[in-house]
Amino acid sequence: MNNNFHYVLTLISAGFLFAFPAAQGFAGKDDELLQFVSLADGAGAPASKSVRAEQKPTLIMTPDSIAVPAIREIPQHAGKAETQNLSAPEQNVKNGSATLPRQEEQSSRWARSTASAPRSQLAETGSASGADIRALLARAVNQAVRISPRLSSVRYQAEAAQGSVEEAKGQRWPQVDVTSSSQSLYFGSGNRPASGKNDVVSLGVNMATTLYDFGQTSSTIRAREDQASAADAAISAEAESLALDVSAALLERHKQQLIISISEDYVRRMKSLTDMLSGIVDVDQGRRSELTQARGRLLSAQASLDSAVARARDQDILLQRLLGHFEVSLPPGSEWELSVPDGARLASQIPNNPLILKALAEARAARSEAEAVRSSGLPKINWVVSKNTGQDELGRRQAFQTGVQVSWGIFRGGSNSAAERAALARAEASMQSVEEQRRDSEQRIHASLQDAGALLERAALYHNLTAETDRIRLAFFEQWYHLGKRTLLDVLSAESDYYNNRVSEVTSRVDGYASVIRGYANAGMLIQWLGKRIK
Known part of the structure; x- marks a missing residue:
């Protein structure tokens, strides 16, 4: 007492x-x-x-x-x-x-x-429908497809391949050549014609039609058509790659924007604590060490904020290169209705992957080219019709001539057989590329979906952990400020844990959505999933 x-x-x-x-x-x-x-x-x-x-x-x-x-x-x-x-x-x-x-x-x-x-703290808990997300991503992809020089280059290559097909088909039609010669002038020693009647301008017409070439023309046409098909598949593959780049950049920028919002809250809390301790130190100089600790955490929070701003700026630069000045903003929040797709369903679409189709078309084109090279070493039968308006020495004009010509390159130094072997080797290489693309696509699909499931589950765990650390930090502040049972280091550590858990939740969830998009892209279905057809 x-x-x-x-x-x-x-x-x-x-x-x-x-x-x-x-x-x-x-x-x-x-x-x-x-x-x-x-x-x-x-x-x-x-x-x-x-x-x-x-x-x-x-x-x-x-x-x-x-x-x-x-x-x-x-x-x-x-x-x-x-x-x-x-x-x-x-x-x-x-x-x-x-x-x-x-x-x-x-x-x-x-x-x-x-x-x-405030909205800055609730930003990462909003929800948006999957249809809205796909519609926004499709708008951005459509803009990127419209202005992409890389895709335009692939399209021009496809047009060139289609022109090569028309060139090969033109070989089936009669080949008409017109020749003309002027009056001859003689000079120097030697015999000269006695009369100049044959020294008049002459015109010659020659028409040749291939009757049989052992399938050389047909094989050439098939090779060109397969090359055109490979070029068309390359357009789709490039569009899928471009859609993945745009979607990944938009998601990364959105993630950094959420982290910036969280970091700004963290900086404000640290600044408020620092200001409060500054006032306390004015009265109690013995607590200056606590002020030093708070200032250190404030500087760390500002560094984290600056880092997030720099990463967001990098994504803005990338999006400006991909989209120009076209602005697309994803819905606020990190909780979207994007579920992990069925891996078996995506794997069943691998044969329709543009990369697989491109490799198959290139293999078929190489085989057809080998058949054309083999046929070129066999005889070729042509029907020829010719006419020349010139006159002979007696002043007579020649009549129309027609006949069948047979040409056969018997010896070419082994160049035909070497070209055939090279074409067959290219065909085999393309087939191996098909198998490699199939295995790679299957592995990347399963890896992407596994990452998506793990990241989304981890985000849910971080969400619960964030709620717990929120209660812990508030309790630690009360125990430090009112009761003196906690040190300032405990309060600062609890605030850092709360900030890190919020950042980890946003990072895991957005990265999980990015993995879902990569899964569709690896199956060659990203454009189809977004609901936009590339024109």
């Missing part, structure tokens, strides 16, 4: 000694304290002036330290142990710290401020 009475007298005497100057030192710090506690609970906005006027803190001195309890309400999700300690002032005095009784009005204000959290 005597010890308690002596302890109370000590408190009263210390209060009279320090209450007036300390109150002057903290007169301007009430707003910062209220703002920090509101930010720590997720409210994000300081209380109104009327509420702050009702909550002017009463300075309480203890023999060990100076405590300024600016806010005395307890959040609804605070632990039971903390609530019991704060509701028993006598027990708190025995433990070496003093607090004021909890006020019901302030508790209700805390609950209202928590319910009206």
Whole structure:
């Protein structure tokens, strides 16, 4: 009893000694304290002036330290142990710290401020339908397809391949050649014609039609058609690649924007804590080490924010290169209705993958080219019709001539057989490329879908962990600020854990959606899934 009475007298005497100057030192710090506690609970906005006027803190001195309890309400999700300690002032005095009784009005204000959290903190919890996401991505892909020089180059190559087909088909038609010669002039020694009747301008016409060439022309046409098919498949493959690049860049930029929002909240909380400790150090110089710790965490938070801003700027530059000045913004939030597709269904679409179709067409073209080279070494039978308007030495004109010509390149130094072997080797290489593309697509599909499932599950775990660390950080702040049972390092570590968990949740969820998109792209179905046809 005597010890308690002596302890109370000590408190009263210390209060009279320090209450007036300390109150002057903290007169301007009430707003910062209220703002920090509101930010720590997720409210994000300081209380109104009327509420702050009702909550002017009463300075309480203890023999060990100076405590300024600016806010005395307890959040609804605070632990039971903390609530019991704060509701028993006598027990708190025995433990070496003093607090004021909890006020019901302030508790209700805390609950209202928590319910009206700012958009920056609720941004990562929004939800959007999968149809909306696909529609926005399709708009961006359509814009990229429209202005992409890379895709335009592939299209021109396809047009060139189609022109080669028409060139090969033209060999089936009669080949007509027209020749002409001028009057001859003779000079120097030697015999000269006695008469100049044959020295007149002459015109010659020659028509040749292939009757039989052992399939050389047909094989050439098939080879050109397969090359044109490969070029068309290359357009689709390039469009799929472009769609993946645009979608991945949009998702990455959206992820960095969410991280920027979270980092800005983290910076505001650290700044509020630093400002509050700066005011406390003005009164109690012994707590300067805590201010140093808070400033260090503030600088770390600002560095994280700057890093996220830099990564977002990189994605903006990439999107400007892909889309020009076309602006596309994904819905706010990180929870979208994009489910992980069935891996077996995607794997069944691998034969329709543009890369597979391109490799198959190239293999067929190489085989047809080998057949054309083989046929070129066999005899060729042509029907020839010719006419020349010139005159012979007797002044007579020649009649039309027609006949069948046979040509056969018997020896070419082995060049025909070498060209045939080269074409067959290219065909075999293309077939091996088909098998490699099939295996690679199947492996990448399963890997993408496995990553998507794991990342989305991890995001759900981080969501629950974020809720737990949110309660922990608030409890740690109350225990440090009001009870003195926690160190500032515990408070800062809890804030860092809460920030890291929020970032990990957003990162895992958005990366999971990116893996879903990669799964469709690896199956060659991304354009089809987005619902846009490339024209």
